[in-house]
Amino acid sequence: MKRRLSRALGPIIVFGLFIGCWYWVAYSLHNNFSPASGKPMIIPPPHRLFEDFHGAVRERIFTALLISTRTAITGLAISALVGVILGIVMSQAKWIERSLWPHLIALQVTPIIAIVPLMVRLIGANFTARVLVTVIISIFPIVSNTLFGIQSIHPSLHDLFRLQNCSRWVTLRKLQLPAASPSIFTGLRVSAGLAVIGAIVGDFFFTKGDPGLGQLITFFFLNNLSGPMFITALFATGLGLMLFLGFGALNRIVIGRWHESVTR
Amino acid sequence: MTQLIKINNASLQFADGTVAISDTSLQVEQGEFVAIVGPSGCGKSTLLRLASGLISPTSGTVERSASVQYVFQDSTLLPWRTVKKNVALNLELQKIDPAEIERRTNSAIDLVGLSDSANKLPRQLSGGMKMRVSLARSLACEPQLFLFDEPFAALDEFTRERLNLELRTILQTHNSGSLFVTHSIAEAVFLSHRVLIMSPRPGTIARSVDIPFSTDRSQELRYSAEFAEICGDIASSLRGMAHR
Ligand SMILES: Nc1ncnc2c1ncn2[C@@H]1O[C@H](COP(=O)(O)OP(=O)(O)OP(=O)(O)O)[C@@H](O)[C@H]1O
Ligand SMILES: [Mg+2]
Numbered sequence: 001m002k003r004r005l006s007r008a009l010g011p012i013i014v015f016g017l018f019i020g021c022w023y024w025v026a027y028s029l030h031n032n033f034s035p036a037s038g039k040p041m042i043i044p045p046p047h048r049l050f051e052d053f054h055g056a057v058r059e060r061i062f063t064a065l066l067i068s069t070r071t072a073i074t075g076l077a078i079s080a081l082v083g084v085i086l087g088i089v090m091s092q093a094k095w096i097e098r099s100l101w102p103h104l105i106a107l108q109v110t111p112i113i114a115i116v117p118l119m120v121r122l123i124g125a126n127f128t129a130r131v132l133v134t135v136i137i138s139i140f141p142i143v144s145n146t147l148f149g150i151q152s153i154h155p156s157l158h159d160l161f162r163l164q165n166c167s168r169w170v171t172l173r174k175l176q177l178p179a180a181s182p183s184i185f186t187g188l189r190v191s192a193g194l195a196v197i198g199a200i201v202g203d204f205f206f207t208k209g210d211p212g213l214g215q216l217i218t219f220f221f222l223n224n225l226s227g228p229m230f231i232t233a234l235f236a237t238g239l240g241l242m243l244f245l246g247f248g249a250l251n252r253i254v255i256g257r258w259h260e261s262v263t264r
Numbered sequence: 265m266t267q268l269i270k271i272n273n274a275s276l277q278f279a280d281g282t283v284a285i286s287d288t289s290l291q292v293e294q295g296e297f298v299a300i301v302g303p304s305g306c307g308k309s310t311l312l313r314l315a316s317g318l319i320s321p322t323s324g325t326v327e328r329s330a331s332v333q334y335v336f337q338d339s340t341l342l343p344w345r346t347v348k349k350n351v352a353l354n355l356e357l358q359k360i361d362p363a364e365i366e367r368r369t370n371s372a373i374d375l376v377g378l379s380d381s382a383n384k385l386p387r388q389l390s391g392g393m394k395m396r397v398s399l400a401r402s403l404a405c406e407p408q409l410f411l412f413d414e415p416f417a418a419l420d421e422f423t424r425e426r427l428n429l430e431l432r433t434i435l436q437t438h439n440s441g442s443l444f445v446t447h448s449i450a451e452a453v454f455l456s457h458r459v460l461i462m463s464p465r466p467g468t469i470a471r472s473v474d475i476p477f478s479t480d481r482s483q484e485l486r487y488s489a490e491f492a493e494i495c496g497d498i499a500s501s502l503r504g505m506a507h508r
Contacts, residue, residue: 153372156336159318163334164357190286258344258385 022046044227052227060216061228065235068199068212071127072239075134076195076250080188083139087146087184088172097147108140112198116205125206133202138194145187149180182259185251192243200236213239266294267329268409268441269315273475274324275466276310280468282308285321292409292441299444299459300469301498303505307467308445312411315443330408330441337414339394341386348373348382358405372404375418375434392423399427403434410435412444416451425483428454434480447496449502454486459498463505471501 026032026045034041040048053061086104090097112133119129153176161171203214211219213236220229269292276285284307292298300308313319314326316334333354341350352369360368373382376396386394397417402410416424428451435442446452452459456475463470475494477485485491 154338154340156340157342158339159313159334160336160340160354161357162318163316163332164354166357170357174353175342178342255344258387 003175004042016047019046041224042226044230049230051228052225057225057228061232061235064211064216064232065212065239067210068196068203068214068236069132071202071212072195072199072243073132074242075131076138076192076199078131079135079139079191079195081140082135083187083191084146085140086143086148086185088176090143090147091150091176092168096152104140104143107136109233110136112136112201113205120206123209125208127209129206130199130202130212133205134195134198137198137201138191141190141194142187145183145190146180149183150176152183153179181255182251184207185255189247189251191245192247193240196236196240196243210228267327268294269294269332269443270327271311271315271321272325272327274314274318274321274326276307276314277322277441283466285314286468287324288468289324290386290460290469292443293408293410294441295439296437296458297442297444297456299446299456300462301446301449301452301459302462302467303464303502304447306462306464308462310452310467311412312413312443312445313461331405332409332411333402333405333407335398335402335410335412335415337417339391339398341394341397343386344446346383346385347378347389347397350386350397351404354401368404368406369400372400373482375403376400377429381403392419392427395419395427399431403438406438406440408440410440410441410442410444412446414445414447417447423447425486429481429483431455436479449498450491452484453491453494453498454481461498461501470505473498 022043023045026040026043029042032040032042039051048053051111086100115136116133123129123132157175157179158171161175166174167170199212200214200217203212204218207215212252213232215238217229220226220232269290271288271290273287273289274282274285275287278287282469288311290298300311302308310319312334314321315328316332317326317328318334320326342353345353348369351372352365355365355368373379376399378393378396378400381389381393386397398415415425420425432455440480442456444452444455453475459473459475460469461471461473462468473494476490
């Protein structure tokens with residue numbers, strides 16, 4: 001109990017400092033409060049953050065949250081499926097890895113905004129386009145971690161399976177996938193955060209279609225509603241955190257029993 | 265006597281030009297225990313991989329007329345499987361009937377004395393216990409030929425000597441053959457009927473020493489004058505190689 005308390009002390013102090021800075025910026029900023037209504041214009045101080053969080057504003061934030069969550073989860077699911085399959089395919093032969101790797105790197109380093117106009121032309125500014133942006137942003141860590149996980153299996157373990165004349169499929173199912181699963185989960189957790197970024201960034205670029213959190217932030221910004229804008233950002237953070245923690249929990253359930261990184 | 269494996273004038277050159285094995289012949293018969301000793305890097309593991317069929321010789325032939333189990337230097341257990349599931353692995357991969365797997369797995373676990381730990385995971389075991397699991401996994405397959413690549417190298421002297429004795433006892437009832445690679449001369453002499461001494465660059469068998477002791481061997485044998493003499497003889501052969 002005492003150890004848990006002292007462990008929590010660090011994060012609590014840092015959080016306190018963060019809140020302190022927030023107050024300091026909010027009250028020292030020139031013109032932060034409207035002379036007429038006294039409402040915060042740029043940065044609302046923490047205790048006034050939820051002032052406007054009711055009625056239509058709350059409705060809009062919840063709807064947007066739902067839309068962005070759906071985009072992020074759909075994108076992440078596709079990334080996970082396609083990413084793991086790509087990682088497995090690349091691990092099967094050196095020439096496949098060599099053929100695909102440069103293109104994955106290219107996809108990874110392409111600034112997403114550079115291909116948005118192309119996507120609008122090709123598929124329109126709809127749900128599919130937003131999901132596609134999410135997939136492009138979040139797929140790389142899953143592919144590379146799957147590949148890395150399979151490639152770091154000890155060679156004698158592969159020999160062990162080869163000596164029993166196992167098919168590729170059996171080796172994949174009984175050796176490669178379970179052995180790579182800690183690494184795959186690491187990739188999934190990183191990608192979960194990226195998928196939320198992808199969903200919101202995609203929303204920013206596509207000015208048409210159902211508005212998610214990204215478009216809502218733009219809307220609040222243009223209407224000088226700094227409080228709701230902050231709350232929306234907070235919900236975006238919360239969404240990322242939920243996915244991150246969700247995969248952490250799933251990780252513990254699936255491999256926690258045997259893998260050292262979890263039990264320690 | 266039935267021949268389990270026969271390697272005829274085999275040579276092996278790796279893709280990078282290294283000649284690991286050169287013109288090597290050996291054979292193992294049923295019930296025979298043959299040890300291979302030699303300086304590090306002389307090609308012992310490569311020879312064993314040739315024998316197992318994991319790699320093929322560049323020239324010469326390998327005739328295998330027996331079912332083979334390979335015991336690796338590290339225990340090569342799957343960390344997500346319990347002791348019991350690990351012991352069952354090879355049988356499972358050979359698609360053997362589940363009831364038969366159950367029977368053979370249990371008896372192999374009994375044989376290596378791990379009945380109390382059958383449901384533990386590898387990370388809960390000591391190094392010696394892990395090696396016993398790896399042994400049990402091979403024993404459960406009831407092969408005609410065992411290939412051991414320094415299975416006890418990572419263990420302490422005491423555990424190692426105890427496992428040597430246990431391995432002898434178990435294999436005596438099996439009538440299978442063994443090819444056993446080791447760095448320890450005493451281990452080689454204690455376990456085998458014949459010790460092959462390998463010389464390096466390129467790897468080949470330089471000498472074969474017959475071990476005259478009866479099949480009934482106890483720990484006391486290790487401290488006899490004759491045992492020491494044979495070990496000394498093999499050691500000086502190996503030393504001669506290092507100086508060449
Ligand atoms: N895949 C490979 N490609 C090229 N050379 C190799 C390869 N595997 C092994 N060798 C070389 O072949 C020689 C024999 O290696 P091997 O592993 O058989 O030796 P060893 O006698 O088992 O050594 P140790 O006692 O240290 O285990 C070494 O010189 C090694 O560098
Ligand atoms: Mg070796």
